Amino acid sequence: MELLKFEDVSVGYESKPVAEHLSFTISEGDYLCIVGENGAGKSTLMKTLLSLKAPLSGKIRFENGLMRNEIGYLPQQTDIQRDFPATVWEVVSSGCLNRSGLRPFYTREQKETAAHWMQVLEIEALKKRSYRALSGGQQQRVLLARALCATRKMIVLDEPVAGLDPIVTADMYNLIKKINGDGITVVMVSHDLSAALSYASHILQIQHGSCFFGTIEQYRASEIGKFFLEKAGEGDA
Amino acid sequence: MLETLLSNMRLDLSVDFFEALKKYLPMSFTINALTVAPLVALCAALLGVTLVLKRYSMIGDGLSHVTFGTMTVATTLSLSPMYVSLPVTTLVAVWLLRGGKQKLKGDSAIAILSVSFLSLGYVVMNIFPPKGGNVSGDVCSILFGSTSIITLSHSDVILCIILAAIVLLFYLLFYKKIFAVTFDEDFARATGTRASAYNLLLAVITAVVIVLAVRLVGALLITALIVFPAQCGMRLFKSFRAVILSAAAISVCCAVAGILIAIVYSTPVGCTIVATELTAFLICVLIDFLKGGRKK
Ligand SMILES: Nc1ncnc2c1ncn2[C@@H]1O[C@H](COP(=O)(O)OP(=O)(O)O)[C@@H](O)[C@H]1O
Numbered sequence: 435m436e437l438l439k440f441e442d443v444s445v446g447y448e449s450k451p452v453a454e455h456l457s458f459t460i461s462e463g464d465y466l467c468i469v470g471e472n473g474a475g476k477s478t479l480m481k482t483l484l485s486l487k488a489p490l491s492g493k494i495r496f497e498n499g500l501m502r503n504e505i506g507y508l509p510q511q512t513d514i515q516r517d518f519p520a521t522v523w524e525v526v527s528s529g530c531l532n533r534s535g536l537r538p539f540y541t542r543e544q545k546e547t548a549a550h551w552m553q554v555l556e557i558e559a560l561k562k563r564s565y566r567a568l569s570g571g572q573q574q575r576v577l578l579a580r581a582l583c584a585t586r587k588m589i590v591l592d593e594p595v596a597g598l599d600p601i602v603t604a605d606m607y608n609l610i611k612k613i614n615g616d617g618i619t620v621v622m623v624s625h626d627l628s629a630a631l632s633y634a635s636h637i638l639q640i641q642h643g644s645c646f647f648g649t650i651e652q653y654r655a656s657e658i659g660k661f662f663l664e665k666a667g668e669g670d671a
Numbered sequence: 672m673l674e675t676l677l678s679n680m681r682l683d684l685s686v687d688f689f690e691a692l693k694k695y696l697p698m699s700f701t702i703n704a705l706t707v708a709p710l711v712a713l714c715a716a717l718l719g720v721t722l723v724l725k726r727y728s729m730i731g732d733g734l735s736h737v738t739f740g741t742m743t744v745a746t747t748l749s750l751s752p753m754y755v756s757l758p759v760t761t762l763v764a765v766w767l768l769r770g771g772k773q774k775l776k777g778d779s780a781i782a783i784l785s786v787s788f789l790s791l792g793y794v795v796m797n798i799f800p801p802k803g804g805n806v807s808g809d810v811c812s813i814l815f816g817s818t819s820i821i822t823l824s825h826s827d828v829i830l831c832i833i834l835a836a837i838v839l840l841f842y843l844l845f846y847k848k849i850f851a852v853t854f855d856e857d858f859a860r861a862t863g864t865r866a867s868a869y870n871l872l873l874a875v876i877t878a879v880v881i882v883l884a885v886r887l888v889g890a891l892l893i894t895a896l897i898v899f900p901a902q903c904g905m906r907l908f909k910s911f912r913a914v915i916l917s918a919a920a921i922s923v924c925c926a927v928a929g930i931l932i933a934i935v936y937s938t939p940v941g942c943t944i945v946a947t948e949l950t951a952f953l954i955c956v957l958i959d960f961l962k963g964g965r966k967k
């Protein structure tokens with residue numbers, strides 16, 4: 435079942451395009467990895483997907499009743515100020531807000547959702563701690579928990595492992611894979627090609643000039659794929 | 672030297688504070704002032720936490736100067752200041768607080784508006800001096816808050832109570848959304864919260880509170896009502912809820928203390944309230960320091 439359809443979409447800032455003529459489809463259960471160099475426009479594309487920005491041209495279609503409040507989002511780096519007073523619980527539970535309509539309080543179900551994801555991400559002990567006093571890796575997990583609270587059908591992750599140590603990175607990848615196994619569509623930005631190949635089902639490579647979209651197998655077989663796999667030292671894989 | 676200074680001093684410290692209170696408390700102007708001041712201070716504190724966290728500390732200053740400018744124009748044209756100031760200030764607030772890309776960024780925009788309206792107001796007052804009044808006296812009373820807080824009419828008090836109730840209700844109902852939109856607007860927007868609607872509502876309420884507060888502390892000192900309580904709360908607590916609640920409580924206490932001191936010792940109301948808020952802020956800084964600095 436198709437969820438999102440990009441038709442000849444160009445994204446950029448103030449009519450200056452950074453990535454042009456992208457056409458691809460995201461279907462239910464997909465694990466799409468978006469790769470490309472720094473500055474290729476991956477984050478810009480994610481913001482466009484989330485309707486934070488309008489596309490410069492082309493059309494993004496939400497198919498089969500996908501709603502914006504069914505998509506969770508982990509931003510790359512946020513502008514959250516260093517002195518913002520907020521506890522971990524306040525941050526995580528705010529992810530549940532998008533479905534509470536005008537209700538001023540969280541329902542028990544929403545609280546349970548937040549508690550569940552905090553448990554999965556092993557941040558229960560930090561519940562009452564101040565968000566701004568956490569380490570980078572802990573903050574990342576708090577924001578991931580918040581994104582998971584907001585997720586119903588799809589989760590958009592912009593470089594979720596940036597700044598995490600190798601062990602936590604592996605945990606994170608496994609967790610994302612598990613979420614995907616539970617039926618949540620994953621769209622992940624990464625510049626770790628080998629991880630993308632071992633976890634994802636589809637790849638979108640954004641590259642100035644030539645873009646690629648297809649399944650992992652198609653990517654391995656393609657010219658562009660072969661070129662980059664060789665560069666990444668996985669040529670024989 | 673010191674003696675002449677002291678003999679010229681208008682402050683009469685020999686007044687027995689509690690004796691004087693007994694005399695003034697039952698009077699209707701005291702009751703009016705003690706109703707209005709805490710309510711305005713409460714609203715300003717609630718908004719203040721959001722504004723300070725959104726890096727808009729000076730918006731109160733800018734908007735209050737807009738209020739000053741429009742008030743003088745309204746007086747000159749013999750229009751009711753409320754009906755002119757409120758819409759214009761609201762428009763400016765909406766323009767300033769609208770998110771997204773803009774050429775003129777936050778603090779510069781506020782500075783430009785602030786001085787422009789301040790000058791406009793002063794020029795208008797000089798060209799069309801109020802009948803029988805003296806210009807500098809009038810300007811001074813608008814800028815520093817006149818005694819108008821103790822000459823409030825009954826309808827002023829009612830209006831103030833209604834507006835405060837609206838602000839409180841807004842905060843109570845949308846507290847979680849306000850948190851989400853202030854904490855991370857992009858996330859809130861991306862996951863389907865209508866961030867721009869809340870920003871708009873916030874802008875309108877900010878304008879209303881500021882127009883009200885100009886009566887209370889004057890155009891120059893409004894920033895104090897917005898910034899001090901929020902900063903006090905942020906020194907003392909680490910959760911958003913505790914910061915909001917403590918800011919509100921501190922603000923109300925300071926307003927009440929300020930009014931009482933001002934009435935008993937006949938000091939300027941606005942400045943006295945600001946002085947109490949500054950004192951509270953310094954105490955909070957001290958507590959924070961004794962706790963071992965801001966543990967980040
Ligand atoms: N707010 C902005 N205004 C203008 N240009 C921007 C803005 N943000 C990013 N860019 C430019 O857009 C390009 C793509 O950025 P980005 O999408 O963040 O790349 P990536 O996430 O792939 O590293 C970069 O060249 C960057 O300089």
Ligand SMILES: [Mg+2]
Nearest residue numbers: 476477478510
């Ligand atoms: Mg990026």
